[in-house]
Amino acid sequence: MAATQQRLFGTNGVRFVPGVTHDLDFVISLAEAMGTYFGSGEILLGQDGRLSSPAVANAAVSGLLSSGRDVAEAGLVPTPALQYGVKTLGFKGGVMVTASHNPPQYNGLKVSGPEGVEVPHLDEQRIEKIYFDKSQTRADWKSIGVARGEPSVVRNYLNGIRSKVNIKAIADRKFNVVMDLGDGAQSVAAPYLVESLGCKLVTLNSVVDGSFPGRGPEPTPDTLNDLSAAVKSTGADFGVAYDADGDRAIFCDENGRVLWGDQSGCLLADFVLDRNKGGTVVTSVASSQAIEAVAKKHGAKVMRTRVGSVELASTILERGAIFGFEENGGCTYPPHIAVRDGGMTTALMLECLAGRGMSFSRALSFVVPRYHQAKTKVEVSRKKVDAVLKAVERQAKGEVERVDGLKIWTEERSWVLVRPSGTEPIIRIFAESETQEGADQLVKKFERIVKSASS
DSSP states (O other): OOTTOOOOEETTEEEEOBTTTBOHHHHHHHHHHHHHHHOSSEEEEEEOSOTTHHHHHHHHHHHHHHTTOEEEEEEEOOHHHHHHHHHHHTOSEEEEEOOTTSOTTOEEEEEEOTTSSBOOHHHHHHHHHHHHHTOOOOOOTTTOOOEEEOTTHHHHHHHHHHTTSOHHHHHHHTOEEEEEOTTSGGGGTHHHHHHHTTOEEEEESOSOOTTOTTTOSSOOTTTOHHHHHHHHHHTOSEEEEEOTTSOOEEEEOTTSOBOOHHHHHHHHHHHHHHTSTTOEEEEETTSOTHHHHHHHHTTOEEEEEOSSHHHHHHHHHHHTOSEEEOTTSOEEETTTEEEEOHHHHHHHHHHHHHHHTSOHHHHHHHHSOOOEEEEEEEEOOGGGHHHHHHHHHHTOOSEEEOSSSEEEEEETTEEEEEEEOSSSSEEEEEEEESSHHHHHHHHHHHHHHHHHHHO
């Protein structure tokens, strides 16, 4: 590793701004390092709909071929479709060109191993060492890799999801669904999935557009007003929205109330645990404490991890967990694949609601204890992060957990989490309390502390 111990991988893959922070030569060299890490076999490569994705994908293919790896190009696909393809179609690994929910100018690379799961942090460091040591394998003219197209990835993905749910039970409910695709990669998969399950569908922002003109690449309660309005005006059973690469799903109940991902995650966890008594659920330190109450009802265990899909997937596999979720809308159903998957999450929610025979809002109130949440983010230079966290800790009153950033329990059922993002130069602030006023006050208090310490 370079003497500076510089990192390329963040919370979930490598992210950068093409032509600003890194050029295509960087992508080629990094892809050569990835190909060297894999050592042999064919690599499946896909891309999201960002404006820079075709150029970045071509550079990544060039780097992989240069290292001697053969490449199957899936084209525009959701990230979980690519990952499922790696697992089920026999590839040595996968590389996805995406920056997930980041703003439009960003792009990046996610690396998956032969099981379709993001490679663990130790393997990320191995790739970084190859890159910084300039020890990439470069094939000669007679052993350079070969590229081909792989058109079956989306079809294979949809068939895989359908095989894991009760299609008849879902179709019998005749759900009406509103889907906000966010101009992203699930546009090529999720609508076809839901219609194939017997649902009537209304779509918003369904044309892939890397400038994300509809509501931006990240689905949050603040950006989903159109989804809420469409659900109410059409009398739909619920709404669902995806991030740019389609591995996260945020839901809206029939009354137009948009839910954070840990609320819908708790509902799904209850559904899965009902069929797997005593199992283990994995979630991050940023998720609601409601999951502990849900798990207790089923005699189940809850494992808390650092924020990020790599941490979640690794823990799910290590613990043999039966479900995992994050507050950002990422849910993982291991019988399908141990990665977060917006399409699988949608199908699982349809099956959950079909089985309960009640509305989304009633199912949620029946199953999940009600807590209130507030969230914000503050731009902070990475050089100032340590100083900011020290300032936060000095002013913290209550029990402090240090699993990821600082999680401060101000009261028995009130907490605030202050943690640096692994993908952007920001600090995220999450709070949860038994009242909305309590959560809002916690966020405002610690937002002032962060801004003061970073100025």
